[in-house]
Amino acid sequence: MDSAFLQWSATSPQAGKTLVLPDGCHDLILRVPAAGRPHWLAVALMDRAEWVHSQAGEQFLGFRLMPWAQVDKTAIVNALQQRSCPDPAEAKALIVSGLRLDHRLAEALQALAQAPSVSQACRDLGVAERSLQRLVSGQTGRTPSYWRSLARLRRSARALQGQALLPWSELAAQQGYADQAHLCREFRRWLGCTPQQFRARPDWLAQACAPGFEG
Structure with a gap:
């Protein structure tokens, strides 16, 4: 089942923008600013490359889901946003429990x-x-x-x-x-x-x- 989604992470070394390419997947992403409150977001399929702006030291943790892997991303994001401390392990468990493969x-x-x-x-x-x-x-x-x-x-x-x-x-x-x-x-x-x-x-x-x- 893990082959249906991949976990990834990245840190922005400096303020700027990054071109994100369409890869046919949809993502759940935890965005952790250098200063500020972390937040989860659901990213849909992309139709073209998009520039993403970030600040120096900003961290990203994501779960990339293959197109045939269906999960209620909105419900998962809403559940995770209620937590005072982001927990990637909990996010992974929620994905696994709700994952449907076609x-x-x-x-x-x-x-x-x-x-x-x-x-x-x-x-x-x-x-x-x-x-x-x-x-x-x-x-x-x-x-x-x-x-x-x-x-x-x-x-x-x-x-x-x-x-x-x-x-x-x-x-x-x-x-x-x-x-x-x-x-x-x-x-x-x-x-x-x-x-x-x-x-x-x-x-x-x-x-x-x-x-x-x-x-």
Whole structure:
């Protein structure tokens, strides 16, 4: 069951902003300011990269839930906010006790991540496109095309770390994009930058390689 969610932590070394990449997961996060009261928050699925501002010494503790792991995040956050002292162990126990895993959804998302099209994913799963749409959109609030595009984007972003000299046109072909322009459009749509700009940022590359929704 632990594979359905991951625990992570981070500390902001200085005041500034960090680009947080879409990873197909939803999070429960404990935010501990350098001065001030800690608070829990529920973070939904992201549709594009977002800048998060933080202060020097601010700490973050999070639980990253895979898209097929369902839990009442609002109820958990409300329960945790009543405590005078944050307790990560209690948060983990609440997640485990309320976790619901949808294996049909996990199988569908994996097929979408690997298939060259939504239609092919339907054929691989042996289901009608409307049935897949109903399952995926109903459980995640995002369309099958969202998940297929996100998986391809994440693969492409991770590929930049080990293939610094690969021509953009070749990378595009490897990852199933129509051409280099298509690759660039998808990077701008999801990440707000070009592949070249992304490759120049080791911190973004490292984040792209962190566990999340994998293709």
